[in-house]
Amino acid sequence: MTQHASPAPAAPATKRRKHPVDEVPPPGKLAVYGIQHVLAFYAGAVVVPILLASAIGLSERELIHLINADLFTCGIASIIQSVGFWKVGVKLPLLQGVTFTAVSPMIAIGLAAGGGTDGLLVIYGSVIVAGLFTFAIAPFFSRLIRFFPPVVTGSVITIIGIALLPVAAGDVVGGAASADPGSGRNLAYAAGTLALIVLMQRFFRGFLATVAVLVGLVAGTLVAWALGDATFSAVGDSSWVGVTTPFFFGLPKFSIAAIISMVVVMLITAVETTGDVFATGEIVGKRIGRADIAAALRADGLATTLGGVLNSFPYTCFAENVGLVRLTQVRSRWVVAAAGGFMILIGLVPKAGAVVAGIPHPVLGGAALAMFATVAVVGIQTLGRVDFNDHRNVVIVATSLGLALLVTVQPGIVQAVPGWAEIIFGSGITLGSITAIVLNAVFHHVGGGRGPALSGAPGTDQVRLDDVNAMDRDTFVATFGRLFQGPTDVVENAYAQRPFSSTAQLRAALQESLFAAPPEQQAQLVAAYPALGADGVGDGTAGEQTVLDQAAAGLDRLTEDDHTALREVTTAYREKFGFPLIVCVRDAPSRERILEQGAARLQNCPSQEKAAALLEIAKIAGHRFDALVADANPVHSARTQKYGSQDFGRADF
Template identity: 40%
Template sequence: METPHTNQDGLPEEAVHPVDQIRPFGKLFLFAIQHILVMVAAPVSSVFLIAKALNLSEALSSALLSSVFVFCGLGSILQSVGIGKIGVRLPFIMLPGGAATILFISIAQGTDLQTAVGAVILTGIFYILAVTLFVRILKYFPPLVIGTMVVVIGISLVKVTGMLFTGRPGTEHFGDPQQLLLALVTIVLTVLCFKFLRGFLRQLSVALGLIGGTLFAMMLGATDFASTIGGPAFSTPTLFPFGMPHLDLIAAIPMLVWSLASMAEATGQTVINGEIVGREVDPTRDVPRVIRSDGIISILGGLFGTPVMVTSGENIGIVRASGVRSRFVTAVAGVLLIVIGCTPLARVLNGIPPAVVGGTAVVVFAIISVLGIQMLSRVDFTQTGNLVTCTLALALGLLPVLIPGMYHSLPANMQTIFGSGVAMSALVAVLLNLLFHHCGGQGRDDAAGKTDSRPQARPANYRI
């Protein structure tokens, strides 16, 4: 009798799907650290922006930082492990939304912090209530639409994280040679790790590149971890840190409008994550699981002062680059994020130079765009409808990314949609897909293209 082949963890091949494999704890721990090193800039910068813009005291800032890390961890565990129809059971990390943070600040400045927190809670409730309606239109999100969105998501993330080492145009330190050097060294070290390392170490290339870039920064005197040690030795999230939340539906409208774009983005991220780990995703079932988790964590986080929490695409590139598909890696990362939120580790990680994080993130996020291109490669672009849909969705989606503020003269609620590259690409792609593939009167070629643009049927051996 032939002996069954085993994988690197000693498990029979085909016995357990790679996304469900529980690796030895040592490996889980190191792979989880890699995810954390890449995403840590998001929660820290989110709290920094809120604290500076709203003049929060050091005590409030510390409590908010603790809350954000703890709920990032809880959200990551919920998405990775899942409870019933909540959580998609894919390797995901949860983060405070970038646009959501800006809207939180804007609402707080226009009203007060209690109203801003109330808007977060209302948005979480809206996620849960709206997902039933949202799932009915997911049939209009075929690979043509999702692939285009994923390309725009990746490019948008590259631009945002690129500014961590370039600075913002027009500012004093824009294009600082030292910051550019730190990012370049980090990128080169990451590439060299991918080239020359093998096996387990190669899977840690992103983390090793970031660590190498940080050590180089320390040699240049560009960072000093000693200054990050001060502060309380133990901290926990504070319930109602800004007082009792005030639920004002009118004030929350900008955030509610943004949440529609967030749900569209979650759709693209869920599908592309499923492709990376080799698990077929049913958007009508799996996307609601993602969005419900976002809603629940946002509601709970709002009670502790956090902005809206969203499942992030930031770690998708890590999964692809490392080849480690186990959802238990991000579950362990979630546990570590909770530990970080309750200890001085959050402040210590803040000592990693932004330029080093930016160099790492640019590599990871560029992978997301490549994955979107890979998805689009399966679309038949000899069909006029597919070509026009993708062309205009990319063009109109990338315009607000390349030319920020181009819609500044529009009302605030319209700016929220049109000013988001992801929202614009999704809106244009869905509308044109409807026009060419779901409305009557299309030509013979376009009718053939209709099949290419729709989701394929799930295989018989499909399993959750």
């Protein structure tokens, strides 16, 4: 009798684990984490309506309504972005807030329309249209990113910070309505608030550092109240519950010049949002694609339009809360949704808005100095990635910054321009932004083909894709051979994959050729790279590209002690592995980091270091590729424009 083996039991189906972004924490933690986001966000959220109300002459009652409407709409906007529906909302832990970019243009729009609620209605008209515009262009915006390189975004962010400083200074001296530059008490409140913020940033880390501005505002206000310089009489007159109604101040008014100004603001904000989305994606470990960027921008546009209807302002992702996600590693988007719920509740309590409206102007001015100056510093960091050896970039930055400061320092000059241009010339941010965008297009995008840049050095004309596809083998090898040191086998192998439909495909062809090359070709390539900090780097004989690479960390101007320390590490490395220590200096821009990395890699096995050498070569080639090929990496530029030179885990080119 034949026995048949019984079938093996079926393996139990395993339920796919949720991504941390989609996990919902327990209710208690969800509430605590949500409140933490609100606290880190709150000061920045309420500053915009306070600054605007002060500048265009709104009453305290109107200011209270603006604050509550802002918080209420912030909560809705944050839920839209984090929870999402249809193709709206990126479904990441991104909290929405009113963009500081819009402050100066909105003030200019409001004052040009007569100030008060009349000016507010024109602001809301421009906000509604700009929001609809942002929603409509969301799926196409990735194609426009090339018009917003660091030379444009850096100029604009710097201008924003500098142009807002006079607003902060006006609050320091008591506000527009009761300015008293000679008041020592006003100066003491402002300086004390600023000093407390700086001290908290110096001596605290983590959560307390993120709420330094809020603590400074609270402490400064309490001191002013104790000394009789802050009153909260409006709190008692305000109701406990109040709902902001659509068009509370009246139906919006539409001005072409105001709309153009706000559309420019939203274009700039879209670049900032793109950077925030990519940064958050890296932090939470979620791949970001074009559809995600479009969804995030649709949420910005919808929230901005909703803001114009519900008596609030343009919205964007708040970088402060992106930093909080990185700091806490709490990656759930539902935490931000909870924070949005809390903000909606706070926005329904007018007494809360009345408390905020009671903050004395000098206290607010001290905090604003810290925030606005920080914006300018971010712009300077962004400009640090601009090649100023290219005189065109000097002209773009100098002209846009000069015109922005002209109308900021001498606002009366707006009287000399035609009426249709008053909105543009009434705001340093708007005029400077438009100037930077237009000049970048004129200098870098308008005109015929410039031909291949055979040197590949920054400051020269870049290679265009049409030029690449038209090249013969020798020209292709001569052009792209300088992405690598020594042998050109890798480049010759990539040539066989022509024609290229995009710069991404060209980049991928060079990558594949590098990592798929035979071991002997890879060994020859690795051996061709010069020693870090070698004499040839200092005197320029190591080659133009090598000098540019290593100069990023000052390896072309080493002291004798640094030279000795680096030589010891590189010599020990070559003796152990038989090939030079290769480090992508642009991604480790300090001599100390390079020495630490070299010493640590001495502990590895030869196989690992061979792989590491190829990876570092790929990174070096990636930076050279970006400098050589037009539009080589626009998405990378967009996502890093607010975060300095962080690498975001980029492993190759």
